[in-house]
Amino acid sequence: MLNGYGANIVDGAWLTLQLALISMALACVLGLAGAAFRLSPVRWLAWLGDLYSTVIRGIPDLVLILLIFYGGQDLLNRLAPMVGYEDYIDVNPFAAGIFTLGFIFGAYLSETFRGAFIGIPKGQAEAGMAYGMSSRQVFFRILVPQMIRLAIPGFTNNWLVLTKATALISVVGLQDMMFKAKQAADATREPFTFYLAVAALYLILTSVSLLVLRLAERRYSVGVKVAEL
Numbered sequence: 631m632l633n634g635y636g637a638n639i640v641d642g643a644w645l646t647l648q649l650a651l652i653s654m655a656l657a658c659v660l661g662l663a664g665a666a667f668r669l670s671p672v673r674w675l676a677w678l679g680d681l682y683s684t685v686i687r688g689i690p691d692l693v694l695i696l697l698i699f700y701g702g703q704d705l706l707n708r709l710a711p712m713v714g715y716e717d718y719i720d721v722n723p724f725a726a727g728i729f730t731l732g733f734i735f736g737a738y739l740s741e742t743f744r745g746a747f748i749g750i751p752k753g754q755a756e757a758g759m760a761y762g763m764s765s766r767q768v769f770f771r772i773l774v775p776q777m778i779r780l781a782i783p784g785f786t787n788n789w790l791v792l793t794k795a796t797a798l799i800s801v802v803g804l805q806d807m808m809f810k811a812k813q814a815a816d817a818t819r820e821p822f823t824f825y826l827a828v829a830a831l832y833l834i835l836t837s838v839s840l841l842v843l844r845l846a847e848r849r850y851s852v853g854v855k856v857a858e859l
Contacts, residue, residue, distance in 0.1 A: 632827060635814035642807030643831050650793045653731035660736025665743035686737035692798050698730045699802045727799035735792045742784035746777040779850035786843045790836050807831060
């Protein structure tokens with residue numbers, strides 16, 4: 631199948647999935663932190679959160695990937711001798727991909743999470759406090775479940791975009807399915823066959839993701855009535 635390159639492309643697809651999942655986990659952490667900063671009453675924290683969101687969302691993903699990978703590697707090798715480390719530091723493409731995608735999509739998710747928190751009526755938290763709940767209990771028992779429900783549509787869109795953006799990491803040498811497909815296409819001179827196979831794998835991945843996230847949205851919408859206009 632695929633002139634003997636099928637197994638290699640499947641291995642690359644598994645690496646792509648790992649990259650997407652770990653990057654999204656990091657993006658969620660950064661997104662929550664960014665949303666907390668932007669909603670903070672402390673002006674300099676709110677300004678910092680806005681700066682992160684605005685700058686990162688305004689620069690193309692490929693430019694950021696190249697800038698962070700090559701620029702970050704150069705910076706590390708300039709700083710290392712200052713702390714007594716003389717060997718050359720070669721940044722792992724997988725680690726660089728996780729950090730870069732997580733950093734980029736953390737900015738997008740900060741907007742998603744901020745909007746979700748804003749969409750929760752303030753009376754919800756006030757009612758929890760009136761019932762004697764602590765601030766921590768109000769946050770995790772009342773605010774977070776509602777925030778998740780409101781954030782799932784935006785999160786779904788960001789997950790789909792991030793999954794497709796993993797293909798860009800192949801430019802820095804990560805042997806994901808896009809990298810494997812290019813190798814196979816160059817060796818066999820059949821680019822259409824292998825890029826079509828990769829397109830099909832991405833479509834399968836995104837379709838399954840949509841199904842899972844729609845089920846999650848239904849789960850978090852149980853008991854919620856939608857007002858009819």
